[in-house]
Amino acid sequence: MLKIGVMQTLTVVSAAEFGVYLSETAQGREKVLLPKKYVPAGVSIGENITVFLYRDSEDRMVATTKKPYVTLGEFAVLLVAQQTTIGAFLDWGLDKDLLLPFREQTRDLAVGDRALVRLYEDKSGRLCASMRKVYPLLRTDSPYSPGDEVEGFIYDSSERFGLFVAVDDCYSALIPRREVHGGLRPGDQFHGRVTKVHADGKLDLSPNQQKQFQMDVDAQKIMSVLKEYEGVLPFTDKASPEVIEQHFGMSKAAFKRAVGRLYRQRRIEITRQEIRLVSEQSDK
Secondary structure, three states, rough: OOOOOOOEEEEEEEEEOOEEEEEEEOOOOEEEEHHHHHHHOOOOOOOEEEEEEEEHHHOOEEOOOOOOOOOOOOOEEEEEEOOOOOOEEEOOOOOOOEEEEEEHHOOOOOOEEEEEEEEEEOOOOOOOOOEEOOOOHOOOOOOOOOEEEEEEEEEEEOOOOOEEEEEEEOOOEEEHHHHOOOOOOOOOOOEEEEEEEEEOOOEEEOOOEOOHHHHHHHHHHHHHHHHHOOOOOOOOOOOOOOHHHHHOOHHHHHHHHHHHHHHHHOOEEEOOOOEEEOOOOOOO
């Protein structure tokens, strides 16, 4: 069964003037069109292509070789590209922007704003974004310790608790109500320091405007090594401290912080086995 909303590898089963048709196997009955502009040069019937499936403006399932900024069940900070009578449309790296319905918004948005959203499939089978129920998806395995400098995105607020932050756009953190000052509000970028790491891995933060020079240096070192390896590292930020020290001369915590920054800047992508340099051609 073809899966909407995720990257998957499908087989070319037939060709047409306007593209090629893909299926799970060479004999698969369920097919999806990969438009001509996305078909790799020289591809032939029987070859495999990794694609993302979604629905076009006419509600037809269609494939693309572009990788979106977020896939089904995951979350990301996305830019508001348009506001309409049915909701906001977000830039998620594909030709057709992603709908964030009004009912799924937790605050008012304008063009140019950013929002932390998760991708879900609605009852009609269309992919949509939601600002709700994102908190449980945030990671709690950050490399940070008390005193570390961090940056993140303020995505929600609570009169009781304070401001909720996605550190590096992925780690769960809170600016306690007693620490909230300076006009900080949801939608703002945050620079600060870690004041506490809770037993469950969640972070408490305090505003701090110091620059993160070392993280910039470490990120540049990672980019240099990536280029030496022709854009692919055969390991991720879960590699052993010894491997990281051997290749980069830095601690695992420093490596994870720098990798987090590069990932948030969309300069790299991380798979289960490797870290890849994002080429300029793959940027929207």
